[in-house]
Amino acid sequence: MSKNKAFNTISWIFIVVFLLITVFPFFWILISSFKPESEIFGANSYRIIAENPTLENYRVVIMEKGMLRAIGNSFIMSAVTTFYVVVVASMSAYIISRFKFKGKSLLMGLILAVAMFPQMIVVGPIFNMFYKANLLNSYWVCLAYSTITLPSAVWIMVAHFNQVPLALEEAAKIDGCSTWGMLWKIIFPIAAPGVFTTAIMSFIAAWNEYLLSCTLNIDEKIQTVPVRLSYLKDQFTIFWSQIAAATVVVVIPTLLIVLLFQKQIVAGISNGAVKE
Amino acid sequence: MKRKVAAVMLSAVMAVGLAACGGGSDETGKTTSEAEEQPSSKSEEGDTKESSASGGREEITLFRSDDGNGAVEAVIEGFEASQDQYKVKWVTASNDTDQTRSQLNTAFSAGSSEYDLVSIDTVWAGDMAAAGYIEPLDSYMMKAKRSPADYNKGSIQAGTYNAKTYALPLYPDFGVIFFRSDIVSEEDAAKLRSGDYTWDEFLSMAEKYKGQSGTKAGFTFQANQYEGLVCNANEYTANFTDVKGGLEAMKKIVDSDATPDDILVYQESEAANSYVNGDTVFSRNWPYVWGLLAADDAAVKQEQTDVAPIPGGSCIGGWLLAMNAKSEHKDGAWAFLDYFTSLEGQKIFCSKGGYVPGYNAALDDAGVKEANQLLGKEGFIKALENTIARPSSDKYEELSDALQISIHKFLSGESDLDTTTSDVEGRLNQG
Numbered sequence: 001m002s003k004n005k006a007f008n009t010i011s012w013i014f015i016v017v018f019l020l021i022t023v024f025p026f027f028w029i030l031i032s033s034f035k036p037e038s039e040i041f042g043a044n045s046y047r048i049i050a051e052n053p054t055l056e057n058y059r060v061v062i063m064e065k066g067m068l069r070a071i072g073n074s075f076i077m078s079a080v081t082t083f084y085v086v087v088v089a090s091m092s093a094y095i096i097s098r099f100k101f102k103g104k105s106l107l108m109g110l111i112l113a114v115a116m117f118p119q120m121i122v123v124g125p126i127f128n129m130f131y132k133a134n135l136l137n138s139y140w141v142c143l144a145y146s147t148i149t150l151p152s153a154v155w156i157m158v159a160h161f162n163q164v165p166l167a168l169e170e171a172a173k174i175d176g177c178s179t180w181g182m183l184w185k186i187i188f189p190i191a192a193p194g195v196f197t198t199a200i201m202s203f204i205a206a207w208n209e210y211l212l213s214c215t216l217n218i219d220e221k222i223q224t225v226p227v228r229l230s231y232l233k234d235q236f237t238i239f240w241s242q243i244a245a246a247t248v249v250v251v252i253p254t255l256l257i258v259l260l261f262q263k264q265i266v267a268g269i270s271n272g273a274v275k276e
Numbered sequence: 277m278k279r280k281v282a283a284v285m286l287s288a289v290m291a292v293g294l295a296a297c298g299g300g301s302d303e304t305g306k307t308t309s310e311a312e313e314q315p316s317s318k319s320e321e322g323d324t325k326e327s328s329a330s331g332g333r334e335e336i337t338l339f340r341s342d343d344g345n346g347a348v349e350a351v352i353e354g355f356e357a358s359q360d361q362y363k364v365k366w367v368t369a370s371n372d373t374d375q376t377r378s379q380l381n382t383a384f385s386a387g388s389s390e391y392d393l394v395s396i397d398t399v400w401a402g403d404m405a406a407a408g409y410i411e412p413l414d415s416y417m418m419k420a421k422r423s424p425a426d427y428n429k430g431s432i433q434a435g436t437y438n439a440k441t442y443a444l445p446l447y448p449d450f451g452v453i454f455f456r457s458d459i460v461s462e463e464d465a466a467k468l469r470s471g472d473y474t475w476d477e478f479l480s481m482a483e484k485y486k487g488q489s490g491t492k493a494g495f496t497f498q499a500n501q502y503e504g505l506v507c508n509a510n511e512y513t514a515n516f517t518d519v520k521g522g523l524e525a526m527k528k529i530v531d532s533d534a535t536p537d538d539i540l541v542y543q544e545s546e547a548a549n550s551y552v553n554g555d556t557v558f559s560r561n562w563p564y565v566w567g568l569l570a571a572d573d574a575a576v577k578q579e580q581t582d583v584a585p586i587p588g589g590s591c592i593g594g595w596l597l598a599m600n601a602k603s604e605h606k607d608g609a610w611a612f613l614d615y616f617t618s619l620e621g622q623k624i625f626c627s628k629g630g631y632v633p634g635y636n637a638a639l640d641d642a643g644v645k646e647a648n649q650l651l652g653k654e655g656f657i658k659a660l661e662n663t664i665a666r667p668s669s670d671k672y673e674e675l676s677d678a679l680q681i682s683i684h685k686f687l688s689g690e691s692d693l694d695t696t697t698s699d700v701e702g703r704l705n706q707g
Contacts, residue, residue: 038573041549128386136390214375215382220368227370234343234371236544236564 033057033244040240057245061232067246069221070228071253073139077213077224078206081145085153085202086195088146093157094183098169108155115151119211122147130216137219144212149202156201160194161187196261207254225250333363336608340395340595341369341376347629354624355615362608373397384409389602392609395595396443398434398665399503399672404598405437406670411599412440416610427617428634430592430663437668442598444617445634447626449594451511452659454551454565455558457582459488468584469655471662475512475525475587478558482534485557494534496547497560499526501684504543506666506676507591508560509683514588515664516704520697522588523686530687540688552576560586562593566650567630583650585659592663594634632660667704678703 032040034057035050044051061067096104126144130136135143164187172186188195210226217223223231229250232242333356340348352364367390369376380394384404396404404410417423424432424441428448435443457465464481467473482494498504513522530539536550544561551559552568554575559565569578597616599609615621622635627643632651638644639651650656669675679700686696 036573038571041553124382124385127382131383131386131388131390214370215379218367218369218379230372230375231368231370235341235373236548236562238545 029244029247032241033248035241035244037239037241057241058249061242061246061249065228065232065242065246066220066223067225067228067249070223070225071250073222074207074224074226075253077139077142077145078203080139080142081149081206082199082202084142085146085149086199089150089153089157089198090183090188090195092154093161094187096154096158097161108158111151111154114147119148123211123215126212127215135216137217137222139222141213141216142206144216145206145209146202148209148212149205153198153202156198157191157194160191160197164190200261203257204254333361334605334608335365336362336392336605336612337365337367337390338393338395338612339367339369339380339391340393340597341371343371343629345629347625347631350628351616351621351625354621355612358615358620359611362605362611364612367391369395380404381409384600384602387602389600389604391600392603392605393613394598394600395446396598398431398448398592398594398596399676401435401443401596401598402437402668402670402672405440405442409601410442411601411603411606412442413444413599413610413613414441416614417441420610420614422614422618426636428632428636428660428663430665431594431596431634433665434592434668435596435598437670443596444598444613446595446597446616447629447631447634448592448660448663449562449564449632450590450592450659450663451507451560451586452563452590452656453558453560453584453586454581455584456485456489456491456576456580458580459485459491459557460582465582469582469653469658471585471587471655471658473587475529478587479525479529479532479534482529482558483532486534488557489554491555491557493536493550493556494532495529495558495560496535496539496542496550496556497529498543498547499530499539499684499687500541500543501680502543503676503680505680505683507593509679510591510664510666511560511586511588516667516700518588519700519704520693523683523696523700524693526683527687527693540684563632563648563650563656578649583653583655583659585655585662589662589664590659592665594632596634675703675706 031048031050034053034055035044036052036054036056039045039047039050039052096108126147127136130140130144168186168190169182172182177185208226209224210230213224214227214230217227229243229246232239232246338348338352342348348366352366356363369379377397377400380391380396380400381404383390384407394410396410401410405412424436427445430450431445431448432441435441435445453468455465455468460468460481467477468481479495484494485491486494498508509522509526510516512526513519516522529535536542536556542550547559547561548565548568550556551561551565552571552574566578566581566583568574569576569581597613599606599613603609616625617635619635619637619641622633622638623641623644625631626633626638627641627647630647632648633639633641633644645651666672667675682691682696682699682703685691686693
């Protein structure tokens with residue numbers, strides 16, 4: 001009994017310490033966002049609550065530095081990329097998972113190879129294409145985003161689609177369902193956990209994307225959040241408290257999305273688990 | 277059932293997203309193409325930093341960062357009022373120098389004519405001119421009767437490649453040593469202001485005054501492994517004429533008690549913070565630190581501060597203005613470039629932004645002097661008269677990287693003086 005208690009205590013201490021370490025940077029960003037620039041460094045920098053707490057950073061970031069517009073842009077681009085990637089990846093994954101054709105494994109290998117290109121190398125040619133097609137500084141950057149997420153999305157979807165029992169489709173076929181219908185009405189909903197994983201992965205990748213966005217969309221009114229964040233410094237100084245405030249502002253929408261969909265994600269996963 | 281709900285919700289969210297995007301992208305696509313195909317038509321985009329000039333004018337696009345002081349807006353306004361042929365669209369570049377550089381290089385290598393005028397760092401001109409990205413300005417200057425001698429010496433040199441002028445100075449930035457006039461004795465201060473001192477004398481002063489009035493260090497400068505180290509090394513070695521002596525002095529200062537233990541990671545902001553917070557007596561930095569001293573919460577004020585030139589010369593930084601070789605509006609681009617770098621434009625730009633003018637005649641302007649109190653300081657003027665450019669090369673980035681690594685290795689004690697000297701000299705001779 002006492003052994004158990006000691007073990008419990010140690011576990012708790014470990015968990016608390018671990019949590020403190022992981023949560024600390026986020027906590028520090030939060031409190032830094034309320035500090036004036038002068039208290040970020042120097043004697044006052046270790047105070048938990050600033051000597052002169054201020055909301056000025058939030059005002060500057062939201063009103064003057066255009067962070068709200070950037071969040072809007074990021075949201076639109078991430079959502080569209082997610083939608084596009086999920087639709088295209090579902091269709092290609094269905095074909096790969098259900099149909100037999102020559103060079104299937106070669107195709108899978110090629111898809112993976114595309115994902116392995118260093119972004120720094122593709123960004124030049126992509127810029128040239130966008131420039132020639134007159135697509136710079138527009139939401140078309142979503143197309144470029146999808147090149148990053150689509151390959152891994154296809155792979156994840158194929159793995160999930162493979163797990164859906166063939167019997168279900170056969171039953172649907174007997175009831176007169178078309179191939180197209182089978183994908184969207186049978187496989188897609190059953191593989192929901194995989195779909196959600198893919199969607200979330202694409203969304204986060206697009207939300208955090210920096211290089212393509214900063215190269216293709218230079219115009220201020222179409223910039224995304226990560227690029228906008230990088231504008232919060234001047235040639236020699238970095239405005240840490242503004243960056244902290246902007247980070248807090250930027251995290252809120254993503255946090256909301258995760259909280260909103262958390263139930264669905266968990267439900268989807270457990271539903272899938274007992275299906276087999 | 278739950279699955280179905282989830283799937284429906286997800287698709288609904290996505291559909292909304294798509295609809296929003298569809299509208300947005302159409303709109304943007306249209307305005308972009310409109311702006312490019314019919315430069316004369318007035319753009320409808322509301323709240324960008326675009327000119328409010330009336331239609332019928334040819335649009336010139338400027339790519340430059342925003343220093344947040346309204347100086348660029350004021351110049352654009354002045355230019356648009358001075359003629360009725362052109363208007364200016366300003367695309368704000370990031371203040372991250374490397375990011376701006378890669379954005380520009382990507383656009384230039386695609387042959388983009390998006391920007392007619394680009395603001396470039398002093399060390400980019402060589403690379404960009406060699407690659408044919410920017411337009412030589414000599415014939416335009418000849419027509420407008422401008423001579424390179426009209427502009428700041430170090431800056432115009434930085435914009436020169438193969439004896440042709442590729443960029444004109446917007447404003448020069450140069451290294452100076454800020455010091456606490458309330459700590460340093462009048463005798464030493466006079467010596468510092470005159471610039472007639474050696475690094476050894478300077479080091480003994482830094483050691484002498486360290487600890488007074490709550491200071492923790494004598495001297496801070498930029499010794500991290502980055503571009504700033506090349507600037508500092510340039511100053512210590514008197515424009516790389518005395519590599520061995522300069523490196524030796526640098527190492528001595530790094531190893532002394534006068535500098536903080538972590539001096540080898542100091543960049544501009546660390547050095548500025550140490551001075552503004554009253555932690556050091558001397559600090560080498562760019563003139564922008566003067567502005568920081570005006571803040572209410574600065575521990576050290578402008579009244580407590582004086583400026584000394586650097587013995588080996590002050591390394592030039594700052595920004596130049598160049599013309600895209602692929603520009604489709606070269607006449608207009610030159611008109612604005614000329615205005616921006618001329619007496620009139622420089623007066624507006626520098627008095628609004630507190631910069632040092634790159635056009636020499638503007639130095640005497642009362643408004644410019646008033647906006648930049650440093651111009652009234654003896655040590656500052658001395659520094660301005662003795663500016664030195666960084667080594668010019670068409671592969672500057674490579675050269676700079678190699679120098680940074682070599683010098684930083686030496687300062688941290690990983691290699692000895694002779695090896696480093698011959699390495700640095702060898703690389704400079706190659707470039």
